[in-house]
Amino acid sequence: MEKVKKTVKWLEKIMNLLFLACGLLTILFVILITIFLVISGIPAIRNIGIFDFLCGTVWASTAAEPLYGILPFILTSVYGTCGAILIGVPVGLFCAVFLAKMAPRKIGGAVRNVVDLLAGIPSVVYGLAGMILIVPYVREVFHLPDGANLFSAILVLAVMILPSVISVSETAIRAVPEEYEEASLALGATKTETVFKVILPAAKSGIVTAIALGTGRAVGEAMAVMMVAGNVANMPKLFGSVRFLTTAVASEMSYSSGLQRQALFSIALVLFLFIMAINLILGVMTKRREQND
Amino acid sequence: MKKIIAITTVLALMAAAWTGCGAGGSSEEKGADSSQTVATDGSTSMEKVIGFLSEAYMEEHGDVKVTYNPTGSSSGIQAVAEGRCDIGLASRDLKEEETEDLQGTVVAIDGIGIIVNPDNPVADLTLEQIGMIYTGKITNWKEVGGSDAPVVLIGREAASGTRDGFEEVTGTKDQCQYSQELTSTGDVVQTVSGNPNAIGYASVASVNDTVKLVSVEGITPTTETIQNGEYKVQRNFVLVTKKDTPLSKAAEEFFDFATSEAADSLITEAGAVPVER
Numbered sequence: 001m002e003k004v005k006k007t008v009k010w011l012e013k014i015m016n017l018l019f020l021a022c023g024l025l026t027i028l029f030v031i032l033i034t035i036f037l038v039i040s041g042i043p044a045i046r047n048i049g050i051f052d053f054l055c056g057t058v059w060a061s062t063a064a065e066p067l068y069g070i071l072p073f074i075l076t077s078v079y080g081t082c083g084a085i086l087i088g089v090p091v092g093l094f095c096a097v098f099l100a101k102m103a104p105r106k107i108g109g110a111v112r113n114v115v116d117l118l119a120g121i122p123s124v125v126y127g128l129a130g131m132i133l134i135v136p137y138v139r140e141v142f143h144l145p146d147g148a149n150l151f152s153a154i155l156v157l158a159v160m161i162l163p164s165v166i167s168v169s170e171t172a173i174r175a176v177p178e179e180y181e182e183a184s185l186a187l188g189a190t191k192t193e194t195v196f197k198v199i200l201p202a203a204k205s206g207i208v209t210a211i212a213l214g215t216g217r218a219v220g221e222a223m224a225v226m227m228v229a230g231n232v233a234n235m236p237k238l239f240g241s242v243r244f245l246t247t248a249v250a251s252e253m254s255y256s257s258g259l260q261r262q263a264l265f266s267i268a269l270v271l272f273l274f275i276m277a278i279n280l281i282l283g284v285m286t287k288r289r290e291q292n293d
Numbered sequence: 294m295k296k297i298i299a300i301t302t303v304l305a306l307m308a309a310a311w312t313g314c315g316a317g318g319s320s321e322e323k324g325a326d327s328s329q330t331v332a333t334d335g336s337t338s339m340e341k342v343i344g345f346l347s348e349a350y351m352e353e354h355g356d357v358k359v360t361y362n363p364t365g366s367s368s369g370i371q372a373v374a375e376g377r378c379d380i381g382l383a384s385r386d387l388k389e390e391e392t393e394d395l396q397g398t399v400v401a402i403d404g405i406g407i408i409v410n411p412d413n414p415v416a417d418l419t420l421e422q423i424g425m426i427y428t429g430k431i432t433n434w435k436e437v438g439g440s441d442a443p444v445v446l447i448g449r450e451a452a453s454g455t456r457d458g459f460e461e462v463t464g465t466k467d468q469c470q471y472s473q474e475l476t477s478t479g480d481v482v483q484t485v486s487g488n489p490n491a492i493g494y495a496s497v498a499s500v501n502d503t504v505k506l507v508s509v510e511g512i513t514p515t516t517e518t519i520q521n522g523e524y525k526v527q528r529n530f531v532l533v534t535k536k537d538t539p540l541s542k543a544a545e546e547f548f549d550f551a552t553s554e555a556a557d558s559l560i561t562e563a564g565a566v567p568v569e570r
Contacts, residue, residue: 062451063467131480136487145443145490146472227480230473231450241472251450251476257364260452 034272041269044068044262053266059233059243061252061260068263070248070270076236077245077274080150080225081218084157088218089211091158092165096210097195099166100173101181119163127227130156135228142239148230150242156224161214168213172206173199205288212282219274222246245271331544334362335369335382338454339530342401343382345563346551357543370395373533379544381533384458397531400551401565404497404519405459405526408482408504410489415439417508420525424463426492429470434490447473447484447493459494462526478564494526496564520569530565 045053048068056069095115099108131148134155139147176199184194200207222244230241231251243251249264249271256264333343340363347359364372366383370391373381387397407423409415415437418426425431426444435441448471449456455478460466475481478495485493486503493504497514500506506514509525518524532548534540540548550556557567 060451060467131483132487135484139488146445146488148473148484226476231476232471232474241474243474251474252452256452 037265037269037272040262040265042266044259044266045269047259048263048266053263054270057235059248061256061263066260068259070245070267072233072235073243073245073248073267074270076150076229076242077219077271079236080153080157080229080242080244081215083150083154084161084218085211085214087154088158088161088214089165092162092210092214093169093200093207095162096166096169096173097199100170101195101199102191115163115166118159119167123160123221123223124227126156126160127224130224130228144239146230146241148228148241149239150229150236151238153225153229153242153244156228157218157221160221160224161217164213164217165210168210169203169207172203172210175206176202205285209282209285212278212285216275216278216282219271219278220246222250226250245274329357329543331357331359331380331541331547332362332378333359333369333380333382334364334372334378335533336366336384336454336530337363337452338384338403338457339382340454341563342530342560342565345559346556347547349556349559350547350550354543354546357547359547370533373535376535376538379534379540380548383531383533384454384528385461386529386531387533394536396534396536398534398548398552399529399568400532400556401530401560401563401567402519403454403458403528403530404514404524404566405455405462405494406497406500406514407492407494407507407509407526408485408500409492409507410485411503411505412489413439413505415507416505417511419510420463423509423526424465427460427463427465427470428468442490445473445488445491446471447475447481447488447491449478449481449494450474450476455494455496458528459526462528497566498561498564516566519566527566 048056053068053070054074055071056067057071058067058069059072060067095111099111103111130152134152135147137147138144138149138152138155142151180198180202181194184198185191189197225244226247229244229247231243231247232241233243233248234240236242245267249267252260253264331347333347340361343359343361347361351357351359361382362369362372362378366385369378369381370383370387372378374391374395381395383397384403387395407418413434415434418437422431422437426437427446427448431437432444433441434444446469448459448469451474453476460469473484475484478499481493481495482499482501482504485491492507497506497519508514512518512524514524514526519527532551534548539545554570560567
């Protein structure tokens with residue numbers, strides 16, 4: 001008896017250590033990536049000058065006299081993400097309202113399954129679909145010479161952020177106490193009025209979290225936008241060929257050398273800081289929501 | 294709170310790196326046994342050809358290691374002249390002053406096909422027209438005998454060897470007004486096949502029948518017209534060696550292999566055209 005107890009105790013201890021080790025490993029990865037990015041990203045910024053790097057409007061990394069201005073990439077990423085949010089969030093939010101409040105059980109289940117499926121589609125498939133379906137379509141509808149532009153990228157990104165927006169805001173809407181809705185309906189408000197004036201305001205912080213999550217996803221996407229955005233380092237125009245921060249790194253990394261390579265690391269660092277900022281906002285939002293509950 | 298700590302850590306790290314960097318320098322290790330290493334250095338465009346050749350060679354000769362340092366044609370030529378590598382790789386012919394001490398041997402030819410959509414009536418362009426199209430001086434297909442439609446320029450990313458070769462031959466270096474810069478030959482072909490107004494370039498070997506190969510100054514690119522030099526949008530891939538110093542045994546064997554008939558199929562596989570024998 002004594003012996004068995006002792007073995008169990010040992011096992012407990014070992015398992016505890018194992019869990020701890022795995023936990024620490026995750027932290028280690030984050031720290032390693034951070035250190036790596038910072039160390040490899042700083043030299044080029046110092047070399048080029050932080051102002052020329054962040055505010056320069058010309059990127060010509062392989063020219064005889066190379067220029068490394070990443071403002072076009074930063075603005076493209078910001079505009080592209082905002083555009084995707086502008087289109088994707090209303091659609092996702094209304095879909096969440098439908099799922100949480102209106103959908104008959106069977107249809108709701110089906111829609112939810114499809115949304116989960118959407119989340120599981122690899123981004124290269126989104127890119128391929130965008131390249132073959134959206135790009136020619138955009139070209140024809142808007143009578144453009146070429147359909148690979150910021151607008152196509154926004155459309156693809158809008159679809160890609162849908163799953164996270166839908167699932168997080170659905171949870172938030174479900175968390176609104178039933179009494180609010182009943183009270184509103186009892187006072188004679190219609191269902192639509194209840195949704196817009198009672199439920200959505202009450203679920204506000206959860207919806208903001210959904211938006212932040214969608215933003216994170218859109219900022220970090222590389223593969224899909226690379227295939228539909230045209231990838232020319234122009235200052236962003238809605239119907240012009242553009243390059244995102246992510247695609248700037250991805251498209252040149254394989255051949256680059258010297259300062260060009262270092263500059264790509266610096267772009268990655270800028271992107272990393274962007275994502276950190278979004279995560280920070282997300283963290284603050286979640287905390288505030290916990291406090292509200 | 295945790296977030297704040299994380300952010301502070303990052304900022305502190307950044308500050309530390311800002312002041313104390315430069316430590317992450319390059320301490321490249323030389324191969325332990327240099328007699329069994331064949332060091333090649335040079336053109337980034339030749340990456341695929343050299344990759345295919347060295348891989349096949351190393352498979353047969355397990356004790357030999359062929360290394361490749363992608364630095365660019367000029368630095369490759371400089372490296373071999375200074376004895377820093379065994380074989381220099383250049384995707385251009387040697388200049389006259391370089392041929393004094395150096396020997397250039399053409400290992401393969403890079404034929405770049407100009408492609409348009411199959412619906413495009415344009416079937417032939419001159420080199421000058423191609424240059425004017427890509428620099429934005431010609432913006433409508435009717436100016437070169439096509440229909441009244443804007444020209445959409447499809448190209449490759451800045452670091453691509455194909456782009457480098459194309460811009461060099463057409464004299465459009467750093468002046469191209471691309472509307473798309475794609476990262477693979479397949480993407481270029483796919484995009485040109487999907488847009489009736491598009492024009493693009495790709496290695497002749499990787500062009501399929503979803504797009505139309507345009508003849509340049511009346512010459513259609515085929516293995517023959519590329520080999521005999523009639524087709525203009527091409528350049529040589531050159532192995533550069535020193536005239537006075539003999540190659541090491543391993544390097545010489547690799548050199549012989551690369552220039553032998555056995556290498557032809559590998560060169561074709563890598564998207565280039567073997568030389569005429």
